[in-house]
Structure formats: C-alpha cells, structure tokens
Amino acid sequence: MGRDGTPTRNKILAQSRALVLQNGFSGTSIDLILERTGITKGAFFYHFKTKNVLAQALIEEFAKEDIDTLESALEQTEHLKTDPKERLLQFVQLFIDMMTGLTEPYPGCLYASYTYEPNQFDPKVMEPISSAILQWRTTLVRLLSEVRQEYDMQQEVDISSLADLFTVIFEGAYVVSKALNEPDLVAQQLRQLSNYYELLFVPKQ
Amino acid sequence: MGRDGTPTRNKILAQSRALVLQNGFSGTSIDLILERTGITKGAFFYHFKTKNVLAQALIEEFAKEDIDTLESALEQTEHLKTDPKERLLQFVQLFIDMMTGLTEPYPGCLYASYTYEPNQFDPKVMEPISSAILQWRTTLVRLLSEVRQEYDMQQEVDISSLADLFTVIFEGAYVVSKALNEPDLVAQQLRQLSNYYELLFVPKQ
C-alpha cells in the first residue's frame, strides 16, 4: 500500500546529521534540509511531526550506531580475554584504525553538538546522550578492572575516571581536529591514550 | 564626550557568552540577549553593528582570556624552570586547582561551540580559535621539549601530539562534564593527564 517512504526518511536523516554538525541544530532550518535533499515540506512533515521529533530521531540513530560500534569492538577483541591488557590495547587500536587515513576531519559527534545547545531540546532528547556515555564508562570500567586484576598499576588512579578518558579524548579530539582542520589528529590522540594504558599497567611483582 | 558605554557593552558580552554556551550562537536571538541584559535594541546595535560582529567580539574576548590564562600559568611556574618536569606537573596542577570544587559544570568553551556550527560565521570569526589552540600547542611543545632534555621518555611519543593532548582533554572533558552534569569531571581528567606525564618522563639512565 502506497510507496516506500524509507529512502526519503533516510535521506532526511543523513543530510540533517551532516547539516547539524556544520550549522548546529537551530542553525539548520527545515528549508535548508529540503534544499539539500530535494524533498518538499509535505514529505518532511509527513515523516517528522516537528523539528524536535527530527532531533530525537537523529540522536537516537546516532547513539544506536555509537553503541553498535562499542559492542562490535568488544566482540572483535573477545578472543584476547585471557590477556586483559592485550585486549584493552587492541580495543583502542580498533578505533585508531578507524580514525586513520581520513582526508578531512571526522564530521564530529552529535553528543557534543547537542550538548553545546541543550536548551534547544526537550529533556528526553538529551537523555540518549548521557545514557550512551555511561555505557562507554561501564564497559571500559569492566575492561580496565579485568586488566587491574592481572597487572599492577604504576599509579593508583581512579578506574572510573580512567574509563571516561576514552570518551573525553574522542570528544576533545573531534573538536580540535575540526578547529585546526587536521584529519589525523583523532588517531594521534588515541595513540596517546594507548601509550598511557601501556605505561600504567605493568606485569605483577 | 558622552556617557560611558562600556558597562553596557560588557553586560552584553557577558550575557551573550553564557547564552551562546547554552543555546548555541544561532539559537541565541538578539531579543533574548536584550531580555537577559535589560538593554534595548538601539543600545545593542549601537555597540555591535551586526550579530556577526558580536560573534567576533565574543570569540576575541574569550581567546584573549584564554591566552591570558596560559601566560599566567607560565609565569606562575617559571620559578621551577630548573626542573622542567616539576614545572610541567605544576603547570597542569594550576588548571586542576582551577577546575576543582565547581558546584555545576564549567559552562564550556566557545571554541567548541563555534566549531560545531562553523557555517554561522565569517571565516575571520573562526580564525582566533585555531590561532589560540596553536599557541597552546607551541607552548606545551616548549615545556615538553625542556622536560625531554633532562629526562628519558619511557616511550618515544610525538611531542606535538602530546602537547595537543592538553587541549584535547580540556575540550573533551567540558563536553562530557556538561553531558553528564558532573562538575568535577574536568579536574579528574586533568589528573589523568598529569599521571601520564608523570609516568612518561623518568630520570635519565
């Protein structure tokens, strides 16, 4: 019955994400989205009742992809479970590889974009952000705890903060990479994180 | 000579900065600024010919304060020059102290805010951002190079990336701190940076 609307919906989501990362959410007018997608107002409001519904769909999709990436990286390193440090380093390495060889800066993170204009959104639009960040924290706390059990720490540091450092470096590197227009900066910063982990955990005794 | 307009101008700048960090630049209407400051439209456009001129004034003022902070921290640690590592750690410590004991998240960084809606601004509005970030890089490269001359590095890492890590952690920590509403996260992350420096540089031989 009726034609298939998912290509249209996906076009709106994809272009909107790109536009929001360049213009901010409130700097992205619906007319601009229409222009970019070649879609009309009627089609847009058929798929998204209001602009805020689009905001919510955008962040939910982004968060889903984000968590998928996290879980995929976990799976890809599961075979290293016997050496938790090796696993941790390999886990980071996956993201280094992901961010290596870009020719232009990674377009950025919607979490940061939204976080710098939180008043534009209903509270429930912001919720997936903290939810996702906390899931990164939880996951890395687990990975780090496993390392800690089999290695000595050169310094007694708070595992939870150490876990957050992963997200912090990502978010910060996106900002600086965009600001300086240096595509490989993100990978470089992740390498620093890897070095830190390397130095911090040493064989027992 | 007419009356003194600087209090008005300063009120506009201060309130606008706060508003931009909450709503984004294009989400901050002039009417909202007027409402917040209790100033009228005529006054506003007397001080700032266009909204983009305000954007420029905002970022220039912010960058100036930022560089002032950098230079102040340099001065405050100059007496430790004989032990460059001690100086570096003390340098970071100053910022940890600065970010300790906040009751609500630090409002954020205009560099990041602008970087996530760069299309809203003339290119010359964005210029002070890269300029300031590069000045941090240059300064930290100097501090780190001085350490390197008197200490061994546990791992051979790129000094320039190591320098950027300072800014990266600040920017990332602001984002995550705001997103999770955890005021002390910034100080915690800077402590991780300090730990990394601590581990990386070891006495010669």
Add this chain to the structure above:
DNA sequence: TTATTTATACAGACTAGATGGTACAAATAT
C-alpha cells in the same frame, strides 16, 4: 482481468510569529 477502494507518501501554497536589522527621536553626561 480490470475497475475501485484504501492506506501511504509526497507536493506546494499559505500563515502566524520570530528574527536580524533600520530609523530616528529622546535622554544623558561632559
């Protein structure tokens, strides 16, 4: 098979209010 119904998807003119910006008179300080 073909005409008709039905649910879905899209098109585009229209509106009410917001937005950045202007014009200019009035107030204020020196």
Add this chain to the structure above:
DNA sequence: ATATTTGTACCATCTAGTCTGTATAAATAA
C-alpha cells in the same frame, strides 16, 4: 552644547508548522 548612548516603532525576510490536494501502489471485488 553636543557627542554619545538609549528607547521604541517599524520592516523585510525567514521560520516552523498547517492545509488541501495529488500521486503511488497494493488489496479487493466484479
């Protein structure tokens, strides 16, 4: 007195969102 600062009415444009109508495609019935 007059350069400077402020108040307010106004304007053109942009904004999100509405409305009515049309196209598409599958389901149903003759």
